[in-house]
Amino acid sequence: MSLNKKKILPIIIIFIAVLALLGLGVTFFTLFFDHAILLRNGTFYRADVNEKVAAVTFDDGPSYDWTPRILDALKRLNAKATFFMIGDHVLKYPIVAKRVAAEGHDIGIHSMGHHNYLYLTKYELQKDIEDSRALIRQVTGKDTTLFRPPKAWLSKREKEKIKSLGYTVVLWSLNSKDWVHFDDKYITKYILRNIRPGDIILFHDSGGSFRLEGGDRKETVLAVTRIIEKLRESGYRFVTISELLKMDKNEKR
Template sequence: MKYNRLLCAGIAVSLLWVSPCPILSNEQNTSYASPAPAKGRAYYEERGDIVWEVPTHRKLIALTFDDGPDVSNTPAILDLLRKYDAKATFFVVGSRVEKLPHLVKREREEGHEIGNHTFLHSSFQHISRNKALSELDQGQASIVQATGAGTHLFRPPGGSYNDSLVKLAKEKGLKIILWSWHQDTLDWRKPGVHRIANKVLRNARNGDIVLMHDFVHHSTQTVEALKIILPELKKRGYSFVTVSELLSNREKPDGLIEVNK
C-alpha cells in the first residue's frame, strides 16, 4: 500500500511538469511558411498583409498564371489575352525566366503584370532565412534582367505563409498575393478543359483573383479552357485586369474606392 501511494504521488507530480518548448534561435532551423498558420486568414487580410481577393462592385477579375514562363503555353496565353483585350498577372519562376527572358519581356510590354514566384519554386516550409532571402532576391533579379524593372508582388509556392514570411516580404517591399478560394482551378492536376473552365465560370464574382498555371508539363488544358473562359466572361460584362489594377479598385464598406498605397 505504501508503495502504491508513493507511485501515485510520483505520477501526480510528473503530470504537473510541463516541458518548455524549444526556442528556435538558430536561423537554420527557422521555418518561413506553414500550410496551417496559427493565425487565420482574417488576421492577415484585415492588416493588409495578404490579399486573397478584392472587394469591389465593379465587374473586374484578375487572372493569374503561376510557374512560367513556358515555351509554348505562355505565348498561346498571351495571344488569347490580346485577342480579348485582357490583362493578367504572371507569377514567374526565376530559373525559368533566365531560360526564356523574351517571354517575360513580352508579358510586360503587352501590359501584363509580373510577380515573383521565387527562383527555384522552393517550399518555404523548412528553409533558413538566408535561403528564403536568396529565393526572393534571385527571383527579383531575374525579372529585372529580363524586363528592366522589378516587381512588388510575391506569391509563395503552394500558397504557404506564416508571420516570418509575411515579415520577410515586408522587408523586401513585396505584397503577398494569393487567390480566391473558390477560384483555384487545380489546372496543374490536368482535370480536363471543361472542369477548369467551369470552375471559373460557375464561381465568377467581382474582385476575384483566379489561380491558373502557364507551365503545366505536357498539358495545354489551361490554354484550351481560356478559349471558353475569356469570351464568356467578357459577354457577362467582366473586364480582366492586373492584380495591381484590381487593388486600386478596392472599395470600403461605404462604397468609396480605397487608395492603394
C-alpha cells in the same frame, strides 16, 4: 545486431512510414481541397470592389510551349493578366519573359526554383525573393513587388517578414486546378459558377501535376479563352493585380 539496434530499427521504420503518410496526406489534401483557403490571412487574395472585375493569374512560367500560346489568346481577347514567374524559367526562356512585359501584362515573383519557403531561414527567404526580383528586372526591364509563394505555403512570421521588405503577398480566391483537371469544360464551368467581383483566379502556364515543366496546358488555354469570353458577356472586365490593388476598398492589406 545488438539489442539496442533491434529496438531502434522498428522506431526508425515507423518514423519513416509516418513521414511518408504525412507527405501523401499533404498531396491529396492539395489535390482535392484548396489549401490556400487556410493561408489567406495577411495576403491579398481578392479585392473588395463595387464593379464586376477579376484578375487572371498564371504561375510557374514562363514556358517555351505554353506561355506564348496563352499570350496569343490574351492578345486576341485584348485582355491583360498577371504572370508569377520562376527565376530559373526566366533564365531559361528570357525571350518569352520579355514578351510578357512587352505586351503589357503584370509580372510577379514566384521564387527562383519553386522550393518550399517553410524550410528556408529568414536570410535565405529574403535572398531568394530579391534575387528573383533582380533577375526579372534585368531580363524584362520591369520591376515588381508582387510576390506569390511556391505552393502558397508561408508561415505568419514569413508573411510579416516579406511584407516588411515592401512586397505584397498575393494568393487567390478561385483555383482553376488546371494542373490536375484535364478538361477545359470542367474548369470553365467551375469558374463561371463560382466567380465573384474582385476574384483572383489561379491558372498555370507551365508544368503538369507534379512537375514544373513538360506538362500539357492545352486545357488551360481553352478554358481561359472561354472564361474571358463568357464573363465579358455578363459584364466582367479583366484587370492586372496591380490594377486590382488600386481598386480594393480594404486599406488594411
